[in-house]
Amino acid sequence: MDNAKELFGYDSLAFFGKVSASISHELKNVMAIISETAGLLGDLSDMAATGKPIAPDMLRNCTDSIVEEIQRGFSTIRQMNRFAHSVDTPVVSVNLMETLDLTINLSEYLSTSGKTDLSPCEGFTPIALTCPFLLQAIFYETLVYTFKHTGPGTEISISIQPTDGSAWRITFSGFNFSEFHVFPDVITKALAASIGVIIYADSTADQLGMDVPITIESLMVHPVSPDIPNMGNASSTRA
Amino acid sequence: METENTIKILLVDDEVKFLKAISERLSIKGFDVTTATNGDDAIDAANKGGFDVAVVDLQMPGTDGAQVLKILKKNHQFIEIIMLTGHATVDSAVECTKLGAFKYLEKPYDFDKLVESLKEAYQARLQKKFESNLKRMEAIQKMSLHQSPLGLLREMAKLDDKRK
Numbered sequence: 001m002d003n004a005k006e007l008f009g010y011d012s013l014a015f016f017g018k019v020s021a022s023i024s025h026e027l028k029n030v031m032a033i034i035s036e037t038a039g040l041l042g043d044l045s046d047m048a049a050t051g052k053p054i055a056p057d058m059l060r061n062c063t064d065s066i067v068e069e070i071q072r073g074f075s076t077i078r079q080m081n082r083f084a085h086s087v088d089t090p091v092v093s094v095n096l097m098e099t100l101d102l103t104i105n106l107s108e109y110l111s112t113s114g115k116t117d118l119s120p121c122e123g124f125t126p127i128a129l130t131c132p133f134l135l136q137a138i139f140y141e142t143l144v145y146t147f148k149h150t151g152p153g154t155e156i157s158i159s160i161q162p163t164d165g166s167a168w169r170i171t172f173s174g175f176n177f178s179e180f181h182v183f184p185d186v187i188t189k190a191l192a193a194s195i196g197v198i199i200y201a202d203s204t205a206d207q208l209g210m211d212v213p214i215t216i217e218s219l220m221v222h223p224v225s226p227d228i229p230n231m232g233n234a235s236s237t238r239a
Numbered sequence: 240m241e242t243e244n245t246i247k248i249l250l251v252d253d254e255v256k257f258l259k260a261i262s263e264r265l266s267i268k269g270f271d272v273t274t275a276t277n278g279d280d281a282i283d284a285a286n287k288g289g290f291d292v293a294v295v296d297l298q299m300p301g302t303d304g305a306q307v308l309k310i311l312k313k314n315h316q317f318i319e320i321i322m323l324t325g326h327a328t329v330d331s332a333v334e335c336t337k338l339g340a341f342k343y344l345e346k347p348y349d350f351d352k353l354v355e356s357l358k359e360a361y362q363a364r365l366q367k368k369f370e371s372n373l374k375r376m377e378a379i380q381k382m383s384l385h386q387s388p389l390g391l392l393r394e395m396a397k398l399d400d401k402r403k
Contacts, residue, residue, distance in 0.1 A: 031346070032346040036347075040264050065260070069256065
């Protein structure tokens with residue numbers, strides 16, 4: 001599995017940078033709200049000192065707001081921590097639901113982001129031996145690209161289904177795919193190919209699909225080049 | 240409580256809590272504050288408004304801060320705009336300056352610095368208006384030498400159209 005370390009190239013570093021920047025932006029917003037609300041409490045104290053009556057509700061709203069923002073900050077730091085640790089082991093067994101959940105949370109820090117609805121898996125746990133970091137990058141780019149082209153009002157539905165026993169099929173739907181049929185871009189294609197993920201573009205059903213192999217052990221020995229098949233001939237072509 | 244000479248401010252940010260806290264603080268300082276949580280609402284408010292200064296967050300869903308800056312500067316000759324961002328880069332600072340932003344502040348910033356920037360922006364707006372009025376007066380004086388009273392009124396109307 002040492003060969004897996006070679007999977008991390010400049011593009012994945014760029015992804016790491018992009019996500020880190022969006023997290024820092026989120027934390028700055030949190031700090032700005034806490035700073036302004038604390039400042040407002042100071043202003044209200046000054047007013048009270050001059051004998052001006054201050055409504056208790058106003059003080060309560062300020063303290064509630066500060067507590068909520070601190071919780072938001074903690075939650076962001078938790079996501080940041082999960083993300084940072086995703087490079088600890090290049091290839092590991094992951095629960096795809098957890099990987100998707102983290103990626104959705106990370107993508108929500110972008111101003112272009114809309115809503116996402118991740119359907120629960122019933123009767124199975126989608127475990128795959130893969131590179132969690134690169135898988136996150138592929139999911140993230142898919143969400144970002146979709147929201148960028150459909151607008152923040154979109155709600156993307158995501159579901160996971162088992163296929164023939166060799167892969168998990170992840171479907172992204174709920175948007176008009178014909179508006180941006182050029183997805184995936186070259187970088188996402190290359191990232192997907194490096195861990196054997198096949199991306200399907202089905203413009204007739206307005207869906208993006210991904211087949212994530214249950215294991216990438218064979219790919220560690222025989223790496224593959226990127227190729228994006230259509231949904232129709234998916235069974236005969238592997239990226 | 241300090242009182243300013245009722246400077247009319249349009250505050251634009253998609254972070255509702257931030258908007259609420261900062262508008263309260265500026266109101267306590269005596270500013271007349273109107274808020275908008277997205278770019279389109281900000282443009283609508285400015286069209287109704289008559290604001291002296293706008294404080295606009297750069298990153299917002301939909302119509303972003305740079306687009307708001309561009310549209311407000313195009314439609315409102317004298318408005319001054321302060322850009323706020325949680326993600327300052329040299330490129331975005333240069334872009335905002337080129338589009339006519341008065342100042343570019345990074346979050347979290349010092350509140351007193353914002354207040355100071357608002358006053359400076361207001362002074363700059365007054366100066367611009369003064370210079371524009373001066374030019375108008377000079378133009379009217381020149382025209383009055385060659386025009387009938389009715390012709391003079393027509394030319395003045397044309398001048399006012401240009402100033403909008």
